[in-house]
Amino acid sequence: MKFVCRKCETFMLFEKLESPAEASLGITFECPECGSRFSMVTNPGETSMVQALGVKLGGRTEPAGPMELTRETLKDPAVAQAAPAQSAPSASAISAAMGTGSGKCPFSSMISGMQQPGAKMEWSREALERMEQVPSFVKPMLQTSVENYARANGITLITPAVMEASKNAPTDMSWAPEAEKRLENIPSFVRPMARKEIERIARDRGLTTVTAALMDEAKEKFMSMGI
Amino acid sequence: MAEEKDLKTVLSNMKYNDDAKVQEQIVDQLLQVKTRMGRIKRKILVMSGKGGVGKSMTTVNLALAFARAGNKVGLLDIDLNGPCVPAMLGLKGQRFALTPEGAIPPTGPLGIKVASMEFLLQPDAPVRWKGPMELSPVWLGLQEMSVIREFLADILWGELDYLFTDLPPGAAADKPPVLAGYLPELDGAVIVTIPSEVATQVVKKSIAYARDLGIRVLGLVENMSGTVCHRCGAEEPLFSGDAEKIAREMDVPFLGRIPFDRALGAAADRGEPLLDPSLPSVRHFDAIAQRLTQALEFKKLMASLL
Numbered sequence: 001m002k003f004v005c006r007k008c009e010t011f012m013l014f015e016k017l018e019s020p021a022e023a024s025l026g027i028t029f030e031c032p033e034c035g036s037r038f039s040m041v042t043n044p045g046e047t048s049m050v051q052a053l054g055v056k057l058g059g060r061t062e063p064a065g066p067m068e069l070t071r072e073t074l075k076d077p078a079v080a081q082a083a084p085a086q087s088a089p090s091a092s093a094i095s096a097a098m099g100t101g102s103g104k105c106p107f108s109s110m111i112s113g114m115q116q117p118g119a120k121m122e123w124s125r126e127a128l129e130r131m132e133q134v135p136s137f138v139k140p141m142l143q144t145s146v147e148n149y150a151r152a153n154g155i156t157l158i159t160p161a162v163m164e165a166s167k168n169a170p171t172d173m174s175w176a177p178e179a180e181k182r183l184e185n186i187p188s189f190v191r192p193m194a195r196k197e198i199e200r201i202a203r204d205r206g207l208t209t210v211t212a213a214l215m216d217e218a219k220e221k222f223m224s225m226g227i
Numbered sequence: 228m229a230e231e232k233d234l235k236t237v238l239s240n241m242k243y244n245d246d247a248k249v250q251e252q253i254v255d256q257l258l259q260v261k262t263r264m265g266r267i268k269r270k271i272l273v274m275s276g277k278g279g280v281g282k283s284m285t286t287v288n289l290a291l292a293f294a295r296a297g298n299k300v301g302l303l304d305i306d307l308n309g310p311c312v313p314a315m316l317g318l319k320g321q322r323f324a325l326t327p328e329g330a331i332p333p334t335g336p337l338g339i340k341v342a343s344m345e346f347l348l349q350p351d352a353p354v355r356w357k358g359p360m361e362l363s364p365v366w367l368g369l370q371e372m373s374v375i376r377e378f379l380a381d382i383l384w385g386e387l388d389y390l391f392t393d394l395p396p397g398a399a400a401d402k403p404p405v406l407a408g409y410l411p412e413l414d415g416a417v418i419v420t421i422p423s424e425v426a427t428q429v430v431k432k433s434i435a436y437a438r439d440l441g442i443r444v445l446g447l448v449e450n451m452s453g454t455v456c457h458r459c460g461a462e463e464p465l466f467s468g469d470a471e472k473i474a475r476e477m478d479v480p481f482l483g484r485i486p487f488d489r490a491l492g493a494a495a496d497r498g499e500p501l502l503d504p505s506l507p508s509v510r511h512f513d514a515i516a517q518r519l520t521q522a523l524e525f526k527k528l529m530a531s532l533l
Contacts, residue, residue: 002243004234004237004238004241006231006237009232009237009240009241010241011241011243011244011246013244013246014246014247023359044358044359045358045359045365045366048357048358048359048366048370049365049366049369051358051366052358052366052369052370052372052373053249053253053369053373054252054256054373054376054377055248055249055252055253055256056248056252057247057248057249058247058248059247059248059251059252060248060252063327065325065327066323066325066326066327066328066329066330066377066381066382067323067325067330067347067377067378067381068377068381069373069374069377070344070347070373070374070377070378071347073356073357073358073370074347074348074354074355074356074357075355075356075357144411144441145441182533183533185532185533186525186528186529186532186533187521187528189446189474189480189481189482189518189521189522190480190521190522190525190528192478192479192480193443193480193522193525194525194528194529194533197525197526197529198529215533218529218533219529219530219533222526222527222529222530223530225526225530
């Protein structure tokens with residue numbers, strides 16, 4: 001959420017965070033041009049909403065602890081902070097178990113290109129606006145789906161029309177008898193997945209019929225991938 | 228007096244500034260998930276249409292089957308309000324060991340690493356969040372989404388071959404999209420059902436729902452497909468439905484049937500899961516694990532058999 005100073009036509013900047021009452025946040029913003037200030041005060045529901053994001057307004061001074069949000073928002077903190085039943089881990093155990101990331105992500109400098117859905121493919125302004133209306137946790141999945149559709153159809157600019165078309169991608173595909181017969185070599189319970197994959201490859205090639213030659217191509221592709 | 232411009236025009240001339248550092252932190256959170264999950268080869272959801280079909284039991288025993296086959300396995304229990312995986316694996320009362328690098332998950336039978344809300348709760352305590360439930364529970368969905376994000380980002384899973392995620396029972400409509408959003412590289416979902424008419428109708432909705440979300444349905448498991456006589460070991464039908472028929476209709480792999488086995492249930496209640504591969508129920512899970520492996524690696528099958 002951002003606030004705009006209509007007089008100066010600029011975003012107001014976050015200035016400070018206070019707690020004016022129990023379960024309430026006071027967030028003060030200031031216009032960098034005219035110096036106007038105002039404070040937004042949250043009710044308990046809104047406060048919980050902000051806290052549930054797991055972020056510190058204004059930025060963190062130190063990395064988040066493991067499961068910090070979960071532990072801190074459980075109603076009885078004594079429950080969450082119970083001593084570990086396991087013995088303290090050795091340094092080598094931690095080293096063996098830990099991932100490469102820690103509280104502060106090592107890839108922060110890489111984020112600029114990942115923040116907008118159009119990073120890998122061009123998105124029209126209208127398409128981006130439409131994407132903005134999608135809940136944030138669904139965005140990556142939707143973006144992948146639309147871009148895959150666009151690539152498969154040789155489209156380089158994603159517009160609302162492309163987004164709409166990606167939802168209704170055609171599934172009709174005919175199979176040559178020989179190709180159909182060869183598909184029977186695949187165990188029956190995974191045959192539907194194999195069929196879909198072959199049809200996907202056919203669509204990528206702009207084909208409407210699966211032929212034995214296409215199956216040879218698919219087989220070679222899978223073998224060369226070493227899978 | 229000059230007429231005030233409309234907001235769209237004003238915004239088009241302005242540059243976004245993440246001065247409150249919110250976007251930066253959210254991107255950091257997502258990258259942390261990506262980094263941690265990047266060390267796990269296969270990520271599989273286990274879901275169901277209806278509650279009470281034995282989804283957690285199936286998840287636990289599938290995880291054991293994969294571990295028995297020599298894989299490094301993790302099990303994430305995101306049934307936040309009714310976690311039962313720890314009890315089934317004999318881990319009740321265990322806690323995460325918190326370190327600056329992350330939370331070390333307790334380890335169950337066959338080296339399975341387990342993460343569950345249970346490890347943050349006192350025995351028999353329900354999950355109760357700070358916040359005005361009586362005034363506005365709107366924030367609760369966001370809270371649970373962040374808790375799931377922490378389970379993915381903050382647990383020290385290390386290198387794993389498989390991570391199974393046990394979803395809450397029933398529709399739980401918000402959890403699959405949350406996970407699919409956090410894990411675009413998700414391998415897919417196993418859907419558990421029982422062969423009753425009611426359950427099979429609901430399972431169709433689950434399959435359609437998963438597909439809508441772009442989650443690949445790896446297969447259908449029919450639980451409680453019959454009873455096993457504890458004297459002679461013979462199997463008899465328990466319901467009149469047929470999940471394999473549903474799998475055919477819905478075009479998804481049918482992974483297998485698991486008859487109701489009192490010994491299996493009793494072992495889970497004791498927290499001492501059955502591990503002997505010669506036992507009938509264990510054999511069923513091993514067979515399902517084999518089929519699931521083939522479903523996951525169907526491209527390899529295509530390379531060799533087409």
